[in-house]
Amino acid sequence: MKDLQHITTFLDGVSRYFAHVSKDPKSLELGTPYLVRNHEQLGLDLTGAIAISGKTKGFVFFSSSRALLKYLLLSLGESEFTDQYMSDIVGEVANTISGNVRKTLGPEFHISTPKVICGHLDNDSLKPERLSYVLPLKWRGNTAQLIVSLDSIDARE
Amino acid sequence: MAIVFGWVELPVGRGKLVVFSKLFGKYRFLVISIALFIIFDLGVLILNFYTSGRIAEQTELINLAARQSTLSQQMSKATLYIKSQKLQQWVYQSGLEELRSHYTLFGETLNALTHGGRATSTETGEKIHVDPVTTERGRFLLSQANQLWSGFETAISPLMKDTLITDEEIKPASEFIARNNLVLFDLMTQLTDHFSHEAEAQTTLLRRAQVAGISLATINFFVILFHFLKQLRTRDRRLELKQHESDQLLASIDDGVCLVDANLRIGLQHSGRLEEIFGTNQIAGRKFAAFLNRYVTESTARSAHDFISLYFKQHVSPDLIGDLNPLKEVKAFVEAPSGKHEEKFLNFSFAPLVQEDGETVLLVTVQDITDRVKLRSTQEASETKMHTQLALFSQILPINPDELRLFIDQGMSSLAKVNQVLKSQRGQAQSIAESLTQIMPLAHRVKGDARSIGLTTLGEQVHAFEEDIALLLQRAKAEPLSGRDVLPLTVELKQIIENIELLKSLCERLQQYGIRYDQSVTNQGAKALAGPTMPPAINQRWHGLQTMVDEIAAEQGVAAMLDVRGFEHPLPRHVEQSLYSMAVQLVRNSLAHGIESADGRRANRKPSVGRIQLALSDDGQGNYRFVVEDDGRGFDYAAIERAVKAQHAEPAVDRALSKAELLKFVFTESFSTKTQADATAGRGVGLPLVWDLAKQIGAKVQVRSVAKEFTQFIFLFSCSSQVDDSPLNAKVA
Numbered sequence: 001m002k003d004l005q006h007i008t009t010f011l012d013g014v015s016r017y018f019a020h021v022s023k024d025p026k027s028l029e030l031g032t033p034y035l036v037r038n039h040e041q042l043g044l045d046l047t048g049a050i051a052i053s054g055k056t057k058g059f060v061f062f063s064s065s066r067a068l069l070k071y072l073l074l075s076l077g078e079s080e081f082t083d084q085y086m087s088d089i090v091g092e093v094a095n096t097i098s099g100n101v102r103k104t105l106g107p108e109f110h111i112s113t114p115k116v117i118c119g120h121l122d123n124d125s126l127k128p129e130r131l132s133y134v135l136p137l138k139w140r141g142n143t144a145q146l147i148v149s150l151d152s153i154d155a156r157e
Numbered sequence: 158m159a160i161v162f163g164w165v166e167l168p169v170g171r172g173k174l175v176v177f178s179k180l181f182g183k184y185r186f187l188v189i190s191i192a193l194f195i196i197f198d199l200g201v202l203i204l205n206f207y208t209s210g211r212i213a214e215q216t217e218l219i220n221l222a223a224r225q226s227t228l229s230q231q232m233s234k235a236t237l238y239i240k241s242q243k244l245q246q247w248v249y250q251s252g253l254e255e256l257r258s259h260y261t262l263f264g265e266t267l268n269a270l271t272h273g274g275r276a277t278s279t280e281t282g283e284k285i286h287v288d289p290v291t292t293e294r295g296r297f298l299l300s301q302a303n304q305l306w307s308g309f310e311t312a313i314s315p316l317m318k319d320t321l322i323t324d325e326e327i328k329p330a331s332e333f334i335a336r337n338n339l340v341l342f343d344l345m346t347q348l349t350d351h352f353s354h355e356a357e358a359q360t361t362l363l364r365r366a367q368v369a370g371i372s373l374a375t376i377n378f379f380v381i382l383f384h385f386l387k388q389l390r391t392r393d394r395r396l397e398l399k400q401h402e403s404d405q406l407l408a409s410i411d412d413g414v415c416l417v418d419a420n421l422r423i424g425l426q427h428s429g430r431l432e433e434i435f436g437t438n439q440i441a442g443r444k445f446a447a448f449l450n451r452y453v454t455e456s457t458a459r460s461a462h463d464f465i466s467l468y469f470k471q472h473v474s475p476d477l478i479g480d481l482n483p484l485k486e487v488k489a490f491v492e493a494p495s496g497k498h499e500e501k502f503l504n505f506s507f508a509p510l511v512q513e514d515g516e517t518v519l520l521v522t523v524q525d526i527t528d529r530v531k532l533r534s535t536q537e538a539s540e541t542k543m544h545t546q547l548a549l550f551s552q553i554l555p556i557n558p559d560e561l562r563l564f565i566d567q568g569m570s571s572l573a574k575v576n577q578v579l580k581s582q583r584g585q586a587q588s589i590a591e592s593l594t595q596i597m598p599l600a601h602r603v604k605g606d607a608r609s610i611g612l613t614t615l616g617e618q619v620h621a622f623e624e625d626i627a628l629l630l631q632r633a634k635a636e637p638l639s640g641r642d643v644l645p646l647t648v649e650l651k652q653i654i655e656n657i658e659l660l661k662s663l664c665e666r667l668q669q670y671g672i673r674y675d676q677s678v679t680n681q682g683a684k685a686l687a688g689p690t691m692p693p694a695i696n697q698r699w700h701g702l703q704t705m706v707d708e709i710a711a712e713q714g715v716a717a718m719l720d721v722r723g724f725e726h727p728l729p730r731h732v733e734q735s736l737y738s739m740a741v742q743l744v745r746n747s748l749a750h751g752i753e754s755a756d757g758r759r760a761n762r763k764p765s766v767g768r769i770q771l772a773l774s775d776d777g778q779g780n781y782r783f784v785v786e787d788d789g790r791g792f793d794y795a796a797i798e799r800a801v802k803a804q805h806a807e808p809a810v811d812r813a814l815s816k817a818e819l820l821k822f823v824f825t826e827s828f829s830t831k832t833q834a835d836a837t838a839g840r841g842v843g844l845p846l847v848w849d850l851a852k853q854i855g856a857k858v859q860v861r862s863v864a865k866e867f868t869q870f871i872f873l874f875s876c877s878s879q880v881d882d883s884p885l886n887a888k889v890a
């Protein structure tokens with residue numbers, strides 16, 4: 001059940017970020033997690049991607065709708081909603097995930113610097129037939145997703 | 158112990174001797190050069206001191222000689238004064254005293270210069286010692302002067318006796334002085350000149366000696382300087398050469414090598430390979446443990462620090478602590494130039510070295526054994542994988558390949574539906590419970606189908622999944638569920654799907670290798686399997702259900718025989734699959750609830766082995782009758798009613814319920830007359846699943862049951878039947 005431990009760590013990172021921004025630990029709601037094939041269309045409007053290396057390999061994506069990012073920028077006191085600002089904020093959430101992972105999972109879990117992607121995800125680096133987890137998120141009525149694509153070590157090894 | 162240094166024998170201790178001889182040996186030239194420098198300087202200083210004394214003496218002689226000249230003139234002047242005063246009958250006593258004083262002083266000084274002795278200083282007026290003049294010219298002049306002075310003494314001595322002098326006494330003295338005064342003056346002037354020349358010669362000598370001494374010292378200094386510059390240059394060249402050689406040596410070593418000193422600091426030199434291993438050149442001078450801490454876990458770095466500290470403790474033997482090395486095959490994470498972290502396995506070995514100065518340093522050798530370790534772990538992983546696959550192979554080999562293929566298709570389809578339910582869920586707490594209720598029968602079907610063909614491990618996995626759903630549903634009664642609660646289910650779902658995919662890939666590989674599959678499945682057969690109609694051959698799987706019956710019967714402590722009839726003709730694919738799953742659930746139900754134990758059956762005068770019959774028949778017009786029947790204890794309507802009433806508190810059920818109403822509950826709601834769920838039954842999922850499947854093929858359901866005798870489920874349908882979504886209208890016969 002290492003997948004569960006890892007996903008919980010990623011999710012805690014995102015929750016911590018939104019709890020900090022909105023001063024409400026329960027502001028981020030998680031829908032029912034489900035699975036998608038990697039060849040399917042993944043992601044929302046803007047995505048912060050983190051590559052994972054080490055014993056577990058794969059990617060973690062924080063993908064968000066523009067609406068959520070606008071709300072987020074407003075909460076942070078910004079009045080401009082340019083793509084650059086939105087990219088920065090998506091990258092920041094992804095960074096928070098990285099920080100949480102480093103703190104919780106230790107040095108065996110290596111995480112790259114977040115990369116921001118506009119639009120749907122480029123699936124080239126994912127194994128097309130493998131399954132990824134999609135954790136639907138809602139913050140103040142706006143949607144986002146945490147997509148976890150790990151080469152599971154539970155089932156195959 | 159003693160060493161001979163020049164002609165001096167110095168007693169020294171052994172240690173001192175070693176150090177001294179080393180120093181002297183190595184710096185012999187320097188010591189000699191410095192000794193010469195000091196000798197030259199001291200020589201000049203002594204000469205200076207000596208000559209300065211001589212010059213001071215000479216100056217005093219010059220002054221004395223000059224005073225003698227003056228005295229000779231003053232004696233003449235005093236004599237003339239006395240004579241003149243006396244002639245005029247005036248007082249002459251002061252002139253007489255002056256003459257006497259000059260006479261005495263001249264005589265004393267002349268005597269001192271000639272024979273050595275005391276004389277009155279010209280500067281202080283005190284008595285000083287004067288050495289006799291020894292130079293030839295000086296002695297000659299003094300001899301002349303003494304001869305002349307003896308005449309002066311004869312002439313002047315009568316004037317020394319009394320305070321009153323006569324004309325007879327003054328006249329000859331005056332005449333003699335007037336006659337010889339200039340000669341005496343001249344002699345004294347020459348003596349003064351002689352002394353001046355002597356002093357000048359001394360000064361010249363001193364100046365020359367100083368110039369010579371200082372020149373020699375300076376030359377010596379430059380010799381030292383040039384010699385040492387040359388030596389330094391030679392030593393630098395040697396050092397450069399050594400440095401170059403050691404650089405080349407360190408660059409060519411395959412392992413990472415460095416030295417660690419007693420302060421546990423890495424030395425200034427290390428092999429090039431060490432930089433490659435750690436991906437940095439910032440190694441020299443760093444604390445060993447702090448450097449390691451960047452690459453290994455904190456606890457490993459701490460252990461390494463404690464371990465290498467042992468090598469610098471005198472009472473610890475390196476041979477004894479070698480086995481404690483915590484850095485054997487240690488895992489390190491090194492940042493590659495691309496920024497990615499690379500996992501490496503490193504082997505550190507340590508060897509203490511004693512240097513020339515007696516200090517101990519630790520030679521650290523680092524080997525990158527990543528390839529070796531990874532190869533080994535790959536071998537281990539592939540062995541484990543091979544064993545797992547062999548176990549899976551052994552599990553799937555007895556299974557009819559067509560049955561397995563059908564299970565895989567059906568299982569994946571059911572699990573895709575499970576995922577679809579999760580995906581379409583909108584996150585409301587109430588609907589999470591509803592979604593889980595929808596998922597339960599889907600999972601139940603997969604579990605039943607898996608066990609029906611002998612996939613027990615997978616069946617257990619799905620059973621665990623089912624258990625977790627049941628637990629969540631139980632919790633949902635007390636508190637609302639969240640997405641986090643469902644996350645473990647999603648993870649389990651992924652594992653189940655991946656395991657079925659693994660089965661699929663194994664199945665394909667078996668086919669590739671031609672094991673058994675070439676006997677039962679031809680290309681044509683495989684195409685038929687994927688087509689809309691099931692070929693008769695597949696219907697063999699119905700007969701294979703006996704295996705499942707035997708397993709479950711053993712688990713439940715009963716014995717039963719399965720009788721399958723009428724599956725010889727092709728059936729539409731979806732119909733066959735639904736019927737099969739329905740049969741699986743109903744057979745499981747019969748074994749869990751219907752067939753009695755051997756004792757129970759004997760009491761009811763039944764054969765000890767129970768009988769379950771599956772029969773499919775048709776009227777030739779496309780109308781089918783599918784019957785599942787067992788000779789068990791029949792429906793216990795009273796127990797069903799108790800269970801229904803325990804679950805429903807509403808007034809609608811607070812009355813006696815008809816058998817048809819009770820059956821409706823059994824087919825539509827999740828409840829069981831079993832108090833404890835197990836892998837076969839107890840969740841009340843089976844019959845709702847059967848009802849759901851029956852609806853999909855548009856079947857009408859009839860149930861006949863006589864207590865203690867039998868239960869019969871009859872499904873009537875045709876191949877053209879549509880999905881029937883109407884409420885259950887089970888007919889109780």
